[in-house]
Amino acid sequence: xxxxxxxxxxxxxxxxxxxxxxxxxxxxxxxxxxxxxxxxxxxxxxxxxxxxxxxxxxxxxxxxxxxxxxxxxxxxxxxxxxxxxxxxxxxxxxxxxxxxxxxxxxxxxxxx
Amino acid sequence: xxxxxxxxxxxxxxxxxxxxxxxxxxxxxxxxxxxxxxxxxxxxxxxxxxxxxxxxxxxxxxxxxxxxxxxxxxxxxxxxxxxxxxxxxxxxxxxxxxxxxxxxxxxxxxxxxxxxx
Numbered sequence: 001x002x003x004x005x006x007x008x009x010x011x012x013x014x015x016x017x018x019x020x021x022x023x024x025x026x027x028x029x030x031x032x033x034x035x036x037x038x039x040x041x042x043x044x045x046x047x048x049x050x051x052x053x054x055x056x057x058x059x060x061x062x063x064x065x066x067x068x069x070x071x072x073x074x075x076x077x078x079x080x081x082x083x084x085x086x087x088x089x090x091x092x093x094x095x096x097x098x099x100x101x102x103x104x105x106x107x108x109x110x111x112x
Numbered sequence: 113x114x115x116x117x118x119x120x121x122x123x124x125x126x127x128x129x130x131x132x133x134x135x136x137x138x139x140x141x142x143x144x145x146x147x148x149x150x151x152x153x154x155x156x157x158x159x160x161x162x163x164x165x166x167x168x169x170x171x172x173x174x175x176x177x178x179x180x181x182x183x184x185x186x187x188x189x190x191x192x193x194x195x196x197x198x199x200x201x202x203x204x205x206x207x208x209x210x211x212x213x214x215x216x217x218x219x220x221x222x223x224x225x226x227x228x229x
Contacts, residue, residue: 043115
């Protein structure tokens with residue numbers, strides 16, 4: 001069975017500081033990993049994905065994520081946070097032939 | 113073009129009533145998904161349609177839940193004899209041919225917020 005763990009319900013960071021939102025996963029076979037973001041009063045939006053290749057994946061709005069197979073992690077990062085990055089972030093995984101399984105989400109608050 | 117459209121955006125119903133939630137996917141997207149998002153919880157997979165294949169119903173929580181899809185277009189999620197624990201945001205997503213979400217990102221609608229009183 002597939003599963004995703006986002007150990008932090010809430011992450012607070014000061015504007016301009018680097019941010020990390022953690023995600024670990026469990027899947028049989030090779031993982032396909034995703035981050036989605038949900039801004040207030042808006043639908044979920046795709047942010048980035050890892051399918052194969054370079055472990056460091058770059059996505060929208062300056063976000064990136066690092067795939068670490070040995071630690072089964074796919075943490076989301078950004079070098080310098082913006083207030084507008086405040087949102088709910090979801091990590092998701094699939095083995096490729098099953099629907100995406102999402103984590104519980106991490107609420108990011110960037111404080112000016 | 114238009115994104116995934118869901119209606120109604122909000123629905124308040126009395127316990128025991130039936131409700132129907134509608135999803136219009138992006139034109140040309142063969143894969144369609146329903147997820148449920150309870151307050152403070154992650155997205156819970158409900159059902160997945162891919163083209164003309166039999167749908168994956170493995171996530172439906174009880175036989176009160178059912179969904180249909182007409183060809184590669186509109187889908188309706190029906191909840192019979194609603195219970196208070198059914199209160200949640202019901203999200204629909206679509207993706208192009210070949211998606212279980214593996215290679216094609218999901219495009220989500222804004223959801224239907226269902227409140228059962």
